[in-house]
Amino acid sequence: MQRYREWLESGGNGCMDYAARYLDVRDNPELLLEGARSVIVVAMNYYPARRQSDDAPQFAYYAYGRDYHEVMRDRLQRLAAYIRELDEGCATRCCVDTAPLRERYWATQAGVGFVGRNNTLIVPGKGSFFYLGAIVTTLELTPDEPCTLTCGDCGLCETACPAGALKGGKPVDASRCLSCLTIEYRGELPEWSREALGNRVYGCDECQRCCPHNRNARPTAVPELQPSEEFMSLTAERIMAMDQAEFSRIFSHSAVKRTKLAGLQRNMAHILKK
Numbered sequence: 001m002q003r004y005r006e007w008l009e010s011g012g013n014g015c016m017d018y019a020a021r022y023l024d025v026r027d028n029p030e031l032l033l034e035g036a037r038s039v040i041v042v043a044m045n046y047y048p049a050r051r052q053s054d055d056a057p058q059f060a061y062y063a064y065g066r067d068y069h070e071v072m073r074d075r076l077q078r079l080a081a082y083i084r085e086l087d088e089g090c091a092t093r094c095c096v097d098t099a100p101l102r103e104r105y106w107a108t109q110a111g112v113g114f115v116g117r118n119n120t121l122i123v124p125g126k127g128s129f130f131y132l133g134a135i136v137t138t139l140e141l142t143p144d145e146p147c148t149l150t151c152g153d154c155g156l157c158e159t160a161c162p163a164g165a166l167k168g169g170k171p172v173d174a175s176r177c178l179s180c181l182t183i184e185y186r187g188e189l190p191e192w193s194r195e196a197l198g199n200r201v202y203g204c205d206e207c208q209r210c211c212p213h214n215r216n217a218r219p220t221a222v223p224e225l226q227p228s229e230e231f232m233s234l235t236a237e238r239i240m241a242m243d244q245a246e247f248s249r250i251f252s253h254s255a256v257k258r259t260k261l262a263g264l265q266r267n268m269a270h271i272l273k274k
């Protein structure tokens with residue numbers, strides 16, 4: 001948590017003001033659920049079986065299919081119901097980026113993986129293209145062994161980052177990160193980002209694609225995460241001409257809805273400008 005606070009103090013969270021809220025809760029899951037004794041962490045593979053063609057406006061893999069909040073929440077709720085059946089007195093709270101919980105910390109403590117220099121949770125032997133979900137529960141469980149692996153002397157992601165957002169093993173500088181800029185940032189995108197973005201219109205996977213741990217990534221088999229034909233055939237022209245009805249049809253159950261139509265077209269116009 002010290003590292004997290006230092007990151008906030010240095011302004012590393014960029015425009016993500018929400019990252020600085022509820023620090024007391026981030027420190028203590030008991031403030032999320034009274035009597036919490038355990039955090040169960042799950043990881044769901046989203047590595048796509050089919051990828052967009054290189055000349056299409058690029059979306060981060062995590063946004064190819066149905067919104068992970070919905071997909072993960074449905075499964076977590078079923079798991080939580082099962083846990084409550086096993087122990088009638090216990091309480092549960094499901095978290096999918098929906099609560100100030102330090103998912104990557106708890107994933108490391110639970111032995112699911114380790115946090116790489118690219119700031120993602122790396123599942124040994126499987127890679128980092130995983131959504132994380134957690135169930136905070138009053139059930140007292142025997143903890144798994146924490147994952148103690150590290151990146152060692154690799155630094156490929158720092159070299160590969162097109163925006164200089166990863167340096168010296170420090171947490172990401174969100175004010176430069178293209179994912180943050182294209183998804184979270186409101187307002188005009190900075191001029192310097194055009195070259196760095198290339199044809200990325202929503203998010204960036206560069207620090208994951210280059211990671212040796214993803215060389216053996218296997219495509220997800222989760223049906224809801226498969227991209228639609230309409231999504232796969234998107235072009236720059238189609239995005240610029242899109243109206244709200246079309247945006248809603250393609251993205252209303254997608255993580256892309258976060259930018260809204262105006263944000264997606266802002267990104268597209270920015271990278272098209274010469």
Ligand code: SF4
Pocket residue numbers: 118160161162163164165166172176177178179180203204205206207208
């Ligand atoms: S998502 Fe892209 S811009 Fe952000 S840290 Fe990774 S490589 Fe750099």
Ligand code: SF4
Pocket residue numbers: 116117118119151154155156157158207210211212213
């Ligand atoms: S590219 Fe190398 S340094 Fe970066 S996260 Fe992967 S293993 Fe770690």
